[in-house]
Amino acid sequence: xxxxxxxxxxxxxxxxxxxxxxxxxxxxxxxxxxxxxxxxxxxxxxxxxxxxxxxxxxxxxxxxxxxxxxxxxxxxxxxxxxxxxxxxxxxxxxxxxxxxxxxxxxxxxxxxxxxxxxxxxxxxxxxxxxxxxxxxxxxxxxxxxxxxxxxxxxxxxx
Numbered sequence: 001x002x003x004x005x006x007x008x009x010x011x012x013x014x015x016x017x018x019x020x021x022x023x024x025x026x027x028x029x030x031x032x033x034x035x036x037x038x039x040x041x042x043x044x045x046x047x048x049x050x051x052x053x054x055x056x057x058x059x060x061x062x063x064x065x066x067x068x069x070x071x072x073x074x075x076x077x078x079x080x081x082x083x084x085x086x087x088x089x090x091x092x093x094x095x096x097x098x099x100x101x102x103x104x105x106x107x108x109x110x111x112x113x114x115x116x117x118x119x120x121x122x123x124x125x126x127x128x129x130x131x132x133x134x135x136x137x138x139x140x141x142x143x144x145x146x147x148x149x150x151x152x153x154x155x156x157x158x
Contacts, residue, residue, distance in 0.1 A: 001042055001043050001046065004035045004036070004038050004039035004042075007031075007035050008035045008036060011028050011031060012028070012032060014028075015028045015029075026106050027106040027107050029106075030104060030105055030106045031106075031107060034104075034115075037115075037117070041117050041118065041122075042117070042121055042124070044121060044125050045124040045125040045127070045128045048128040048129060048132060049128050049131075051145070055143070055144055055145025056145075057143050060143050060145075061143070065142060068142045068143055069136055069139070069142050071143075072136045072141070072142060072143045072144055073133060073136055075144050076132055076133040076136065077133075079129045079144075080126055080130070080133075083122045083123075083125050083126035084126065086118070086122040087119050087123055087126065090115075090118030090119040090121075090122055091119040093115065093118060094112050094115055094116050094118060094119060095112075097110070097111045097112035097115060098110075132144060
């Protein structure tokens with residue numbers, strides 16, 4: 001993610017400077033767009049791994065611990081279903097682009113290669129949700145969101 005962000009920043013800076021001299025690179029906008037997409041798609045699984053994602057757990061935190069765990073497992077299941085749909089759809093999309101064999105608009109690379117991150121990223125996201133589901137099932141975690149002080153003290157008292 002850091003490499004993609006650095007690439008986008010440097011490329012955009014160079015493009016701005018080149019435009020001041022009346023020139024520029026035709027491919028820079030498309031390259032920046034693909035780098036941003038890669039960064040976001042990889043960032044999803046990183047956010048789940050580090051619990052840096054937005055979690056609305058107001059209602060689940062009011063529930064007793066067993067109900068909270070069940071609710072979290074249902075949420076993990078629904079997230080895995082979503083990942084499955086996106087993995088399948090992304091795989092069909094990339095396969096279709098491979099069949100067509102067309103290149104990106106301004107970058108001399110096959111378009112399927114630039115979009116192949118879609119099924120990979122959703123596979124990785126599913127892997128992270130499986131990890132979270134196992135932690136919830138084993139009682140190490142009680143929700144998809146951040147652990148509260150109350151939850152930490154409950155876990156410590158076990």
